[in-house]
Amino acid sequence: MTPAITADKLTKKFGDFTAVNQITFEVKKGEIFGFLGANGAGKTTAMRMLNGLSRPTAGQAEVAGFNVYRQAEKIKRHIGYMSQKFSLYEDLTVRENIRFYGGIYGLPGREIRRQEKELTASLGMEGYSNTLVKAIPLGWKQKLSFSIAIMHRPEIVFLDEPTGGVDPITRRQFWEMIYKAASEGMTVFVTTHYMDEAEYCGRVSIMVDGHIAALDTPRALKEQFGAESMNDVFLQLTRPNQ
Amino acid sequence: MIMKQFGIFIQKELYHIFRDRRTLLILLGMPVVLVLLFGFAITNEIDNARIAILDESKGEMSREITQRLVASGYFLIDENLREVSEIEQHFREGKTKMAVVFPPDLQENIRRHLPAQIQLIADATDPNTATTLINYASAIIGQQLREQNHGQAAPMQINTEVKMLYNPRLKSVFMFVPGVMTVILMLxxxxxxxxxxxxxxxxxxxxxxxxxxxxxSLIIIGKVIPYILLALANTVVILMLGTFVFGMPVKGSLLLLGLECLLFVVTSLALGILISTRTESQQVAMLISLMALMLPTILLSGFIFPIESMPKVLQVLSNIIPAKWFIIIIKNIMLKGTGVGFVWKESLILTGMALFFIGASVRNFKIRLE
Amino acid sequence: MSTNAIKVESASKRYGKGVVALDKVSFEVGQGELFGLIGPDGAGKTTLIRILATLLLADEGYAEVNGWEVRKDYRKIRRHIGYMPGRFSLYQDLSVEENLHFFATIFGTSIEENYDLIRDIYVQLEPFRKRKAGKLSGGMKQKLALSCALIHKPAVLLLDEPTTGVDAVSRQEFWEMLRKLKEKGIAILVSTPYMDEASLCERVALIQKGHILSIDEPKKIVSAFDKPLFAVRTNDMYRLIQDLRAFESTHSAFPFGENVHLALKNPIWPEAIQAYLAGKGHTDIEIHPAQATIEDAFMELMGQEEEVNQ
Structure with a gap:
């Protein structure tokens, strides 16, 4: 089975500054992959290259079987994206948001209406279709924006700090949605600097200063560093002297 | 402690202003650009306007009038026409803006002291220019006729009654400088x-x-003082441009002018504060300032459209526009050279407005977030 | 001193018509105490802190800071608190030094006068003191904001989500600073949506939908979770959760990192769970007794709350 993402010595330079330095990794199909690092470690730059938004300076990468240099437009059609900061239009209703995103990805009208029904039902949001997004609770917003991000059945979905600031129950409901999507074969790529979120991933990579400093399952990493939590692993990697 | 707080606050405010280079450049450059634009480009003045002459009388009188028109510097003879039909053709081609027609019996009628007619035909697609051209031409012709008749009433049916008080050469820049100054100070x-x-x-x-x-109160005062300084600096720049580039006079007292500007600035600041107490974002504040302050200032203050020729409703409405009173005041001081005796009423109205807006913004200012 | 640093008695606050931000909230923070306000976004943390910072008025109830009532004595409070709002609220176009100097001066003091208090924090900023605040990294911004909130030697510090959006290293450093400040006798009220930060406080209030679920030392809140708890994992996480929820002895089953935390209604042997899961076709089954965390406790309290409401 071909991997969902392969990166081989992927590099991005801005002038003299090397933001991403020869990163090499593979993400398997249906895997939940955590992409961790401090602010400014190069996470966002790396993710933009994989999303087809930024052209690498050197190295190779394939996403969903497409080359990041030559087939950026195809990549965009086969991935989904959700960020904690922006995903839904607050001044549109739930239904309008669903139709808008369905329309962007060229889903037929009948399919959009079917998904709209299914989606609101599975989130327990029947009767809220005509409510403005800004008026629904944060937990719903996050679940809704994840559902919308995978409406077009992408092969890979990129999540940017997906569960910051929600209550623990909502957070778990959110992770259950992710597990469900993964169990159906969707690959989930989570970028975050919040280490608690990393514990939920199948495998994680930790970026430090533009390169990947560690890559394994959370359990193996914790064993390797003799740490109790991913947070401790991360602190050891980024502050080795203390 | 208060003085120290005040000092550091103003220092901080000046840092904001001077570090935002682009905005600063706009604030300092805009008055210059506006004055130059109004002064040179958007002007109703006539300078070497092309006209056509159809001289069917071919007499002394028509020659003298033609010479006089050219000598004025306002007109340039584009062509001497041979028949009436050519006039329209010329207008169509956009070659000339006005045609002067001397009828065949002109010389004869003058000699006999009979009423004579000279026809002025103007291209009225641009009515402002057309009116001005006609006014200038008839004034020049009228003068010629008066001299001809040695001061006796002209027998011709041409209106020569043009009054050009205070701005004898109809220099529009004299009208624009006070207007631009008002807009800039408001802005x-x-x-x-x-x-x-x-x-x-x-x-x-x-x-x-x-x-x-x-x-x-200290937050507010600290916020506005730098802008008072900036506004006054703009005033000086505009006045200097008006005086040195366009030769515009400031006949009245400079001190009085300065004080009136300060009064208007304070009124505008109070309005600005009032707006800020009611809005949460820069975008909304800017839109409200533009729609509720700038547009009326430009349209209803008499800056561009004369208040006398507005519909009655707008004339009444213009009374609540501070800029209207300020323009009256500074035109009086700058162009007529009047003293405080002639503008005290308008100044009092402005002061009243300033106090009202200050009062309203103090009432509206919140010491908490809601 | 006998007065509390902070005292709130059944404070309520509504926005507009329907939205209840705070619902009869009461708690106290002692002098020199490090007190955490823990809850998700929209729980009412910011509203509560703004009421204490005299920036909002409660609709009902009573609140005082350092013995001063928030409505009447707001001027005194404003002189003696250090307040850090949720978003970075310093002047981005002013340098590190200019910001600090500005805030020192408006509080009627100078950087030199209280340098001792901020030295540990400010030394890290010193190399960048000519840099514009807007150009600092997230962690550095937080340190500068804390320095500015401390420069007048406040009796009480009110910090609204100081660690949100800050990476793990900076978060850890920030909490170390708070511990040192606490030792200097400053009372600190700090809010956070991150449950794992609860253990860094002396006492915490768990808050949800404008309502306080529990107030206690973090350890006691955790130990109040009295259900038998197991960490379970198998080859198929998603199906595991569904199957455990269908299990008759299950009280609750939630994903928890790599495991599922299974709370039981009554104590049973792990072998019974193992047999049940094997019967459902799971392989690689691992079952270990687990230590409850603040998140388990929070979820349990949320669940109880909902039952009471229904």
Whole structure:
């Protein structure tokens, strides 16, 4: 089975500054992959290259079987994206948001209406279709924006700090949605600097200063560093002297 | 402690202003650009306007009038026509803006002291220019006829009654400088302060200032003082441009002029503060300043459209526009050279407005977030 | 001193018509105490802190800071608190030094006068003191904001989500600073949506939908979770959760990192769970007794709350 993402010595330079330095990794199909690092470690730059938004300076990468240099437009059609900061239009209703995103990805009208029904039902949001997004609770917003991000059945979905600031129950409901999507074969790529979120991933990579400093399952990493939590692993990697 | 707080606040405000190079450049450059634009480009003045002459009388009188028109410097003879039909053709081709037609019996009628007619035909697609051309030409012709008749009443049916008081050469820049000054002062004082205050709200720094021992009044005064200075600097620049580039006189007292400008600035600042107490974002503050302050200032103050020729409703409405009173005041001081005796009424109205707006903004200013 | 640093008695706050931000909230923070306000976004943390910072008025109830009532004595409070709002609220176009100097002066003091208090924090900023605040990294911004909130030697510090959006290293450093400040006798009220930060406080209030679920030392809140708890994992996480929820002895089953935390209604042997899961076709089954965390406790309290409401 071909991997969902392969990166081989992927590099991005801005002038003299090397933001991403020869990163090499593979993400398997249906895997939940955590992409961790401090602010400014190069996470966002790396993710933009994989999303087809930024052209690498050197190295190779394939996403969903497409080359990041030559087939950026195809990549965009086969991935989904959700960020904690922006995903839904607050001044549109739930239904309008669903139709808008369905329309962007060229889903037929009948399919959009079917998904709209299914989606609101599975989130327990029947009767809220005509409510403005800004008026629904944060937990719903996050679940809704994840559902919308995978409406077009992408092969890979990129999540940017997906569960910051929600209550623990909502957070778990959110992770259950992710597990469900993964169990159906969707690959989930989570970028975050919040280490608690990393514990939920199948495998994680930790970026430090533009390169990947560690890559394994959370359990193996914790064993390797003799740490109790991913947070401790991360602190050891980024502050080795203390 | 208050003086120290005040000092550091103004220092901080000046840092904001001077570090935002682009805005500063716009604020300092805009008055210059506006004055030059109004002064040179958007002008009703006539200078070497091309006209056509159809001289069917071919007499002494028509020659003298033609010479006089050319000698005035306002007109340039584009062509001497041979028949009436050519006039329209010339207008169509856009070659000339006005044609002067001397009838065949002109010389004869003058000699007999009979009423004679000279026809002025103008291209009225641009009515302002057409009117001005006709006015100039008839004034020049009238003068010629008066001299001809040695001061006796002209027998011709041409209206030569053109009055050009205070601005004898009809220099439009004299009208624009006070107007531009008003717009700039309003812009810098009202719009910039309302934006500067809402910016602190938007960035959240207002929250920290409110939770500190700073008195709210001090926050406001500290915010506006730099803009008063900026507005006054603009006033000086505009006046200097008017005087040195366009030769515009300032006949009245400079001190009085300065004080009146300060009064108008304070009125505008109070308006700006009032807007900022009611808005949460810079964008909204800017829109309100533009729609509710700038447009009326430009349209209803008499700056561009004469108030006398507005519909009655707008004439009444114009009374609540501070800019209207300010323009009356500074035109009086600058062009007529009148003293405080002639503008005290308008100044009093402005002062009243200033006090009202200050009162309203103090009432509206919140010492908490809601 | 006998007065509390902070005292709130059944404070309520509504926005507009329907939205209840705070619903009869009461708690106290002692002098020199490090007190955490823990809850998700929209729980009412910011509203509560703004009421204490005299920036909002409660609709009902009573609140005082350092013995001063928030409505009447707001001027005194404003002189003696250090307040850090949720978003970065310093002047981005002013340098590090200019910001600090500005805030020192408006509080009627100078950087030199209280340098001792901020030295540990400010030394890290010193190399960048000519840099504009807007150009600092997230962690550095937080340190500068804390320095500015401390420069007048406040009796009480009110910090609204100081660690949100800050990376793990900076978060850890920030909490170390708070511990040192606490030792200097400053009372600190700090809010956070991150449950794992609860253990860094002396006492915490768990808050949800404007309502306080529990107030206690973090350890006691955790130990109040009295259900038998197991960490379970198998080859198929998603199906595991569904199957455990269908299990008759299950009280609750939630994903928890790599495991599922299974709370039981009554104590049973892990072998019974193992047999049940094997019967459902799971392989690689691992079952270990687990230590409850603040998140388990929070979820349990949320669940109880909902039952009471229904």
């Amino acid at each position: 810098v004082s009202a719009m910039m302060t309302s934006i500067a205050i809402t910016r602190e709200k938007e960035l959240g720094t207002m929250e920290v200032l409110l939770a500190s021992p700073l008195k709210p």
